[in-house]
Amino acid sequence: MPREAELSLNEREFILQALRENVRLDGRAFDDIRELQLSFGDEYGVADVRLGKTRVLVRISAEVTTPFPDRKFDGIFTISTEFSPMASPAFEVGRPTEAETLLSRLLEKAIRRSSALDTEGLCIIAGLKCFALRADVHVLDHDGGLVDAACIALVAALRHFRRPDVRVEGENVTVYSVREREPVPLSLLHHPLCVTFSYFNGGEVVLVDANLVEEQVREAEVVVTMNRHGEVCQVAKYGGLPIDALALLNCTNVALAKVQMLDKVIQQRLEEDAKRRDKGGLMAELSAENARANAAIPG
Template identity: 80%
Template sequence: MPREAELSLNEREFLLQALRENVRLDGRPFDTFRNVELKFGEEYGVADVQLGKTRIVVRVSCDVTAPYPDRKFDGIFNITTEFSPMASPAFEVGRPNESEVILSRILEKAIRRSSALDTESLCIIAGQKCFAVRADIHVLDHDGGLVDAACIALIAALQHFRRPDVTVEGENVTVYSLREREPVPLAMLHHPLCVTFSYFHSGEVVLVDATLAEEQVRESEVIVTMNRHGEICQIAKYGGSPIDAVSLLTCTSSALGKVQALWKYIQEKLDEDAKKRDAGGLMAELSAENAR
């Protein structure tokens, strides 16, 4: 089975020795993210995020379908992940590795189980028809920080997405195209984001947003998911090094500032995209058609 290219013993020792001397190889402070770049596609619901050299694209789509029998008043929301072989030699199509399994579990708990998306708003006719929203996460380049980058891209794509407008007359449902009616944004109850902390030297050194090289030599990791109000959605720990309560509280306190900064950045990019779309383009045309 293909594996990630591992660091040599000299490279590992050099990186760990640098961390002992409070130095990161890329020059960042221990508690700082790499540069985040967020772009949106031409169609609604496409978000392209670059975190350092890590790149992830998320595409959100929806269809009208029947709800689950035991959830008659809810719509459907699914998250799928795809790791491209061009991102890393360890990724194979159709054969999920450990990174893909962890990413799927974290996002499932962070977004779906925390009810970030109001699935009741996706119901059209109870027990008969609803919207099925699907988020496809594509990893195009891997240099560490997959969970953090994927969560940023997913939240941004969900906020950017617009579902078709519908009208219901009895049991007849009319789904309008983009040209017929302005699409409707999804109802988001809150916006959870992930911050990953990596531990080295028995917990003496803690890094935010580790690169791939740093991930290969860390002893354990803690993933804190919270929204901008400081409400913790989940705390996940992987690895063997024990984490004490004081360190955990420090992580959650540090994560809050990071989450608030990331949320603000996402909102700024969404506002920029909305202004571009409203500047006499399709939105102006739709408004004129609706007025007529």
């Protein structure tokens, strides 16, 4: 099975010795994240994130379907991950690696289990019609920090996505195109983001946003997922190194500062994209059409 090229003993020792001397090979401070670049596609719900050399693309799509029998008042939300072979020699189509399984689980816990997305808002007619939302997470380049980059891309794509507006008459559902009515943003209750901490030298050295070579020599990792209000959604630890409670508490404090900073970047990019799209005031015109149409519906 293909796998990542392993570091030589000399390379490993060089990296670890540099960390003991408080030096990262790329010149960052221990608590610095790499440069974040976020852009949106022409379609709603397409987010392209570059974290250093790591690149993740997320695309959100929606279709009208029948809700699950035991969740009649909820829509459907699924997350699908795909690791492209061009991202790393360790990835192969059709053969999920441990990294892919880990990423899927963490995103599932971060978004679905924290109830970040209001799935009841996706219901159209209870038990009959609902929106099925699908998030396709494509890893295009891998240089470490996949969990953080994928979570940023997924949250940004969900905040950017607009589902089609609908009209319900009895059991008949009319789905309007983007040209007919302004599409509707999703109802997100909060915006969880992941921050990964890597441990070295028996836990004495802690790095934020380790790159690939740093990940290959770390002894343990802790993924903290929280929103900008400081609410912790999940804490996941991997590796055999024990982490004491004080160190974990310090991680949450650092994570809060990073999450608030990342949230501001996402919000800024969303505002820039909204201005770019609203040339000529088309969205305002469609929004007014929505209001007139809704006002005309009796009761």
